[in-house]
Amino acid sequence: MHYEAIVIGVSSGGMKAMKIMFSLLPKNFSTPIIIVQHISAHSDTQWIKLLNDESNLSIKEADEKEKIEKGNVYIAPPNYHLLIEKDKTFSLTIDERVNYARPSIDVLFESAAEAYKNKLIGIILTGSNNDGTKGMKRIQECGGLTIAQDPATAESRYMPASVIAAMQVDYVLPLNDIIALLIEITQPQAHK
Amino acid sequence: MRDIDTTELEISLLLEAVYQKYGYDFRQYSEAHIKRRIMNSRAMSGLENISQMQSKVLNDEAFASKLLQDLSITVTEMFRDPAFYRSIRENVIPVLKTYPFIKIWHAGCSTGQEAYSMAIIMQEEGLYDRTTIYATDFNQLALSHAKEGIFSNSMMKEYTTNYQLSGGKESFSGYYTSSYDNVIMNQSLKKNIVWANHNLVTDSVFAEVQLILCRNVLIYFNRNLQNKVQRLFYDSLVNGGILCLGSKESLRFTDLNEDYTEVDKKQRIYKKDY
Structure with a gap:
């Protein structure tokens, strides 16, 4: 299966989880990753810089109308919803908060599901609300692959648990195993 | 099929x-x-x-x-992005001061919070008596709300914080009168704002202005429409006039990228070249 993009939703406990994730993903990991992390509306980009310094991949804030390219990691800017268009470019909006959040995981996931159909992987990591549950359902409806962090191993269990309670998730795994799975299913050549 | x-x-x-x-x-x-x-x-x-x-x-x-x-998106707040308004005070006000009469166009003003913010700054800078703010939107309901200048009291805490972070030195509560759950903005702020129905997609140039604010409106348009509206702004600005966009908007993908100079790159403030 040739997956074209990975969307990740993460909330409280996210910084730590993302640090681990990016330390494990190899430099040649080419499938683009798009992330919504719940953050304060007034955050600056310092945390992205810190994350970037420790990562093998290039991490940046998603820009309006930017084309999604291989080998990049994009993060939703604070106080904007991030959507993906059919032509694989980003749209930003300042629409009402969804699940008390802007950016909202559901907004990204639902638009990504429709843009990438069965070529999308959706992942829900640690978090203490239920944003992302609707989005994961939509990804599954459109034929994409769904993965949730094992709640028992998540710093905050509620968000992955909410998804698992609502649907039949394809994989429920600890973070390390999620990364191993991603490498395996997106880059089979890495194992040769 | x-x-x-x-x-x-x-x-x-x-x-x-x-x-x-x-x-x-x-x-x-x-x-x-x-x-x-x-x-x-x-x-x-x-x-x-x-x-x-x-x-x-x-x-x-x-x-x-x-x-x-x-x-129609009506999400807005007073002094949204305080650092932007700080830059307006520092980098744009000195330019505006050089004009005998100042015309400002706030395009896509929604329920008016940012137009009132601009009126407050102009008043504090002693420029408001020679300023006209054209605040326009296609949403007539939002425009009527803006004109009334009545906002929920529950928002004032956030607006006050924004105002202070933007470099505001006065008491923010002096700009409105509270009544139960609502506040009404002072008449002295309303007096030089002209609220008008204007649709960026279908209407054309209506005035020549020194400053255009259009923040978080163009993000909703595709690139072709963005270009068209940017042309409208260019044609509405005097030479040396200032264009302010939202924090994630830029001229980078438009045909007019070469026709402006950056005043504040981070806050997306541009000056039309002479």
Whole structure:
């Protein structure tokens, strides 16, 4: 299966989880990753810089109308919803908060599901609300692959648990195993 | 049968119906965004599909105006992005001071919070008596709300914080009068704001101004429409006039990128070249 993009939703406990994730993903990991992390509306980009310094991949804030390219990691800017268009470019909006959040995981996931159909992987990591549950359902409806962090191993269990309670998730795994799975299913050549 | 997504076809027909019957043109809005708004609107309406919405839009004016509200974004706040307003005080006010009469166009003003913010700054800088702020929007309901200048008291804490972070030195509560759950903005702020209906997609230049603020409006447009509206702004600005965009908007992808100089790159403030 040739997956074209990975969307990740993460909330409280996210910084730590993302640090681990990016330390494990190899430099040649080419499938683009798009992330919504719940953050304060007034955050600056310092945390992205810190994350970037420790990562093998290039991490940046998603820009309006930017084309999604291989080998990049994009993060939703604070106080904007991030959507993906059919032509694989980003749209930003300042629409009402969804699940008390802007950016909202559901907004990204639902638009990504429709843009990438069965070529999308959706992942829900640690978090203490239920944003992302609707989005994961939509990804599954459109034929994409769904993965949730094992709640028992998540710093905050509620968000992955909410998804698992609502649907039949394809994989429920600890973070390390999620990364191993991603490498395996997106880059089979890495194992040769 | 052709391989066309039925929902997308329905959306395109609905937008065509809205345009042909009512003149509001959403056909060049970002697709993922407009789809999300229409799907939400359909869910609220209880109608089964978008084709039913189209029929109702054409035959029921009340339904059409409700849909129009659903497609219009009215999220705004006073002194939204305080660092931007700080930059206005530091980098734009000195330019405006050089003009005997100052005309400002706030395009896409929604319910008016940012237009009042600008009025406050101009008053504090001692420039308001020679300033006219044209605050425009296509959403008549939002515009009426803006003109009344009545806002929820519950928002004032956040607005006050924004105001202080933007470099405001006065007591923010001096700019409005509280009454129960609401506040009403001072008449002295309202007096030089002209509220007018103007649609960026379909209307043209109406004044020559020294400053245009249009923040978080163009993000909803596709690139072609963005270019068209940027041309409208360019044609409305005096040489040396200032253009302010939203924190994630830029001139980078437009045809006019070479015709402006950056005043504050981070805050997306540009000056039209002479």
